[in-house]
Amino acid sequence: MTxxxxxxxxxxxxxxxxxxxxxxxxxxxxxxxxxxxxxxxRGMEPPSGPPTDIVEWAREVLLRVLPxxxxxxxxxxxxxREIHATWESYxxxxxxxxxxxxxxxxxxxxxxxxNDAVVEHKLVNATSPVDISERLRWFFQ
Numbered sequence: 001m002t003x004x005x006x007x008x009x010x011x012x013x014x015x016x017x018x019x020x021x022x023x024x025x026x027x028x029x030x031x032x033x034x035x036x037x038x039x040x041x042r043g044m045e046p047p048s049g050p051p052t053d054i055v056e057w058a059r060e061v062l063l064r065v066l067p068x069x070x071x072x073x074x075x076x077x078x079x080x081r082e083i084h085a086t087w088e089s090y091x092x093x094x095x096x097x098x099x100x101x102x103x104x105x106x107x108x109x110x111x112x113x114x115n116d117a118v119v120e121h122k123l124v125n126a127t128s129p130v131d132i133s134e135r136l137r138w139f140f141q
Contacts, residue, residue, distance in 0.1 A: 029072075032072075062085065065136070070139075084099075085099075093110065097132055109122070109123045
């Protein structure tokens with residue numbers, strides 16, 4: 001008798017409709033980290049953008065943002081040797097987490113918008129993923 005190989009990605013079996021609601025979250029998370037991979041200098045000659053160690057550090061920090069739903073909608077981009085994770089909302093304004101190259105410095109830029117005008121903006125130090133989560137909590141409420 002020949003063993004039947006298991007499917008690597010078996011179709012999900014749902015026990016309830018609320019379980020099904022979690023599926024798009026997985027895709028959204030994948031998209032955020034795919035964007036991060038695209039800013040990586042691997043395979044580029046000559047290397048440009050943020051160094052590989054900064055990309056890895058950004059991945060490490062973003063994986064620790066809780067709850068992870070806060071990562072949904074993040075746009076990842078490179079600016080010279082920095083990595084920016086940006087969230088924008090018409091009602092709430094903008095939040096940008098900036099990963100600086102050395103010495104692994106993390107800052108959060110945020111702006112508040114009223115009537116299509118920026119009414120407040122700040123750049124604050126962040127020391128951990130908890131700081132990022134706290135700033136994003138307000139943005140998502």
